[in-house]
Ligand SMILES: *[C@@H]1O[C@H](CO)[C@@H](O)[C@H](O)[C@H]1NC(C)=O
Ligand SMILES: *[C@@H]1O[C@H](CO)[C@@H](O)[C@H](O)[C@H]1NC(C)=O
Ligand SMILES: *[C@@H]1O[C@H](CO)[C@@H](O)[C@H](O)[C@H]1NC(C)=O
């Protein structure tokens with residue numbers, strides 16, 4: 001299948017060549033959760049002048065965050081996907097917001113040469129923010145590329161439109177451009193990048209890689225190869241992520257991905273609580289360093305943390321995990337457990353109820369068996385927990401193959417509510433150990449507490465694939481081993497009919 005042939009697009013590697021002594025062991029990372037000012041409730045065609053006026057309002061706020069981050073010593077700041085113009089668009093109405101973004105090989109500091117590539121006011125402002133504050137700036141904007149009938153795939157309106165991440169270095173130089181490969185279903189105003197792009201940047205604080213939003217969930221590429229083949233130390237991740245409890249809220253999944261892939265992950269989300277958009281953070285292979293989840297206020301939020309520049313060289317770098325070692329070596333626990341069906345985000349799980357204060361269970365679906373041992377601090381009458389398994393292709397809003405083992409709180413005491421959205425819990429766990437017979441080595445360990453809080457340092461992944469805890473400070477919403485079996489994915493939409 002075409003999408004697994006690598007590398008299709010030659011990654012361009014731009015780096016400042018520095019003597020070894022200038023390499024930093026740690027760096028200060030910043031991410032900004034931005035309460036974007038939207039273009040309006042419905043798609044409306046505006047003039048380029050009005051488009052720029054809206055973008056300037058957002059850029060004013062982002063500039064404040066860039067300045068504040070630089071003042072606090074940050075080397076780099078990541079801002080969200082769609083953070084400059086929002087998302088309520090058709091192909092036509094987004095057009096006035098787009099700029100032609102050249103290949104970074106042109107060696108360009110837009111702040112110094114603003115007219116070199118025509119009208120590029122957004123690129124100029126981003127470059128000036130980086131230059132004036134001596135900080136790497138990562139942003140997301142729209143690229144337009146004219147095409148004609150000499151290209152058989154050229155859209156009928158004569159242009160490609162790409163959801164694009166851009167990066168400027170401390171001098172304001174344009175150093176990286178990434179076109180999003182995994183568009184979300186609602187992104188009808190953009191085209192898919194023709195191939196996955198593997199975009200990396202060498203810096204004194206490690207090798208950085210770029211991708212965005214659904215790239216971390218849908219197809220294998222470019223995310224997995226950036227980590228495994230290109231060996232990036234830190235992923236720069238602008239996102240506009242709608243929280244989907246109980247397994248796919250932003251901070252929960254990003255923290256798990258950073259731990260499962262053993263890489264730093266700088267995620268900047270949009271802040272729009274009315275649409276369930278919140279959840280940003282600085283995540284490392286050891287867990288969340290700092291994160292933000294706020295459904296109460298309408299304010300943006302700047303987060304900073306000092307992290308390892310090259311986590312693979314750190315003494316605390318976690319060892320590789322064999323995700324099946326423990327699970328495939330044990331006998332099934334309590335094989336007589338009563339099971340029932342339930343759905344999580346349209347996937348049909350097989351569940352069993354945790355009816356005792358402490359117990360062990362095994363539940364299986366297709367080729368995946370999940371084992372759980374647990375002890376609650378107290379079995380409450382007003383809360384029901386279930387243990388579930390899913391082994392199958394997810395088919396709504398993207399097609400991707402999942403293998404999941406999860407312990408979660410049900411929405412109510414009715415077993416039919418197990419797997420529905422749930423926000424708060426009161427039951428504490430003194431102990432749990434979760435494992436599964438995964439057919440993939442891409443397994444992301446999630447622990448989510450009441451109020452969408454994470455539990456860094458309160459649980460461990462053992463090298464034999466067990467996710468364990470000997471006590472968690474707050475009540476538990478869900479614990480999961482979230483597996484992605486990429487080989488069983490559907491083809492990318494670009495190749496589905498070829
Ligand atoms: C980036 O760094 C790697 C090794 O760390 C090196 O092999 C590569 O040549 C560098 N690229 C550039 C453009 O400096
Ligand atoms: C069509 O596009 C190609 C490649 O972008 C360009 O070289 C060519 O000049 C264009 N032809 C016309 C008629 O615009
Ligand atoms: C993990 O352990 C299983 C069971 O011992 C073994 O068959 C498998 O080869 C191991 N996988 C890896 C990637 O080492």
Ligand SMILES: *[C@@H]1O[C@H](CO)[C@@H](O)[C@H](O)[C@H]1NC(C)=O
Nearest residue numbers: 341343346347348392393395
């Ligand atoms: C999931 O279960 C429901 C209800 O039993 C059924 O209607 C639906 O077709 C199932 N979905 C899949 C993908 O199997």
Ligand SMILES: *[C@@H]1O[C@H](CO)[C@@H](O)[C@H](O)[C@H]1NC(C)=O
Nearest residue numbers: 411412417419420421422423
């Ligand atoms: C879950 O329960 C809450 C009340 O606790 C309710 O408001 C919500 O609609 C329920 N969610 C679903 C998906 O049923």
Ligand SMILES: *[C@@H]1O[C@H](CO)[C@@H](O)[C@H](O)[C@H]1NC(C)=O
Nearest residue numbers: 324328367368369437438439
């Ligand atoms: C998946 O793993 C299970 C348990 O380790 C094994 O029985 C099964 O054959 C595997 N399936 C595939 C298709 O590899």
